[in-house]
Amino acid sequence: MSAIWFVIVPLLVYIPMFIVEVYISFRRIGKPLDKGGEYLHATWEATHTFLILALNYFMWLYSSAIVDVANAIFVPLITFGAVFIVRAILYVYLFYIKKTTKPNLLADWLFALCHVAMLVCITIVTITTARILLEGNYEPNHLLLPLLYPGLLLMLPLVSVPLYFLYKTKGR
């Protein structure tokens, strides 16, 4: 298994779940919390760990490429970060502060659009990074791979069970 799979596998797991989250964030617009507007249990934070895993792996396994890549992805990645915090602010506001039976259209739309903006940013980041890696001749830190394999093989099945049940109930 080459180093790049440590980046690709978490991304492949992450993308479908992120799309589900985007869908749910739009589906709940205009609905009060008690009538389908609920978005509890922070599943997005849970699934988001796959993105962090991919980012971590990329940073540290391809540390020789990081300076070149960072310059190329600066704007989309830092925008992603800023939108990420805005989304967190809206999440806490919508589901823990403004616990009302009335919907809040502006916040609902902003919340949903944050997901779209993040999706766009992360897609640009992924494509740009992939292009730089393909064009350059960057040697990954092979020495780390045997120390990281067991964790990935253990963790993916371990977390997939609770994730399956979380999404099964959330999708209803």
Add this chain to the structure above:
Amino acid sequence: MPIDTDAARALMADSLGFHIIFALLGVGLPLVILLIEQLGLRRKDPLILEHAKRLSYATVILVVAGVASGTIISIQMSLMWGKLIEFGGPIMGLAFGWEGYAFMLEAVFLAFYVSTWGKVKGWKHWLLGVPVAIGSFGSAFAITLGNAWMQNPGTLNVVDGVVQTQNPLSALLSKTAFFMVSHSVAGYYLATLLCVLGIYAFYTLKFKPMGKDRSAVRQIMFRLSATAVLFVAITAVLGHFQTQYLAQSQPRKFAAIELNEKTQTNAPYIIGGKWNEDGTVEGGIRIPNMLSFLAGDSPSTEVKGLQDFPKDTWPMLFINVLFESKLLIVGIISSVTVVFTALHYKKLKEKYRAWRYGRPMLIALLPLGPLAIIVVELGWMVAEFGRQPFVVNGYMRTDEAFSGKIGSWGYVFPILFIILFIVTTIALWLLFRKQGKIKPAEGLL
């Protein structure tokens, strides 16, 4: 140092300072919730279980903020400190890779644990919380391993600006790592226990619980404070040995913290002094021989002084003030916690035992949590400012590690962090205050 580098350092410091609040609570709360849920299950008390449930909701709010700030730190690391990653990647990569797994375990099982209250019951539900506590501990463990390597990397073989190693694991698992991980994680647990203890002190003052609720709250408070006393002792012992080891492994930082001007035996311990720019110490109360004794259990122990190091490698000299402030606050926290716990002693006269839930005692408990968080912040500030001007101690200076640009983003993130902090605080306030008194929940047992 270029302006962008300074701005990047300030931004990183802000981000870490913000994140550590949520990170420490994220590490500590799973353990605290398990302790409370275990108490409720053992006593078959649905009221206590409801308290655990409410705390788990608070954890979710904190995790939302923690995930956001943690991700920003990852992003800032990659965009601004690429040369550090390039330099230390072959070793630090292992710590950060493990951190990813641990964080995943924590986040996924936390979501599962919170969503299964009332669906999965009794000890089975408690067991679902165990991976959360393991994951949160693992996360702190791995990240601190990486930081410990930056503090004390040992002897490195550097080729073309990259560390060469055949065994990243042994490079990470050092004595410095042992002390940093154990001391900091014990500090996170202590801070969280005291935060929750403060919440229950507030709950008692505000709602004046009676009957079964009062009994439940008091049982929880005693369990929290007794565990906190245990962690006070652990952090004190570990802190002492960690500082002793610091004298050997990072003498430059040790000298700056302890106001030691020159290399000497019978070095005095100075309280309240301050550094001059030329590396001399002004003022303070001097306790003869004490620093040598603390550093090596004997007054004849030689302690290295700051003046023995080139001036351009001196750390930020205000760290001694931070360290002394930390010790002072630790003293206050420890005293109040020990007194509160001791007042539960059954052989004590009833008139003294009655003080433990009196208004003055409860008010004294309120600020312990925030003070303990300040202690953690001060501890990390001493560690990080004390390592300067290096990012990897002795090998790479901080300005050499900067690889990017920052521009106006240096203003955007602190503003967003402040808004997130306010929103999170309001949400927690509402969770504990507006929802009012705890009512026995059905279906948790």
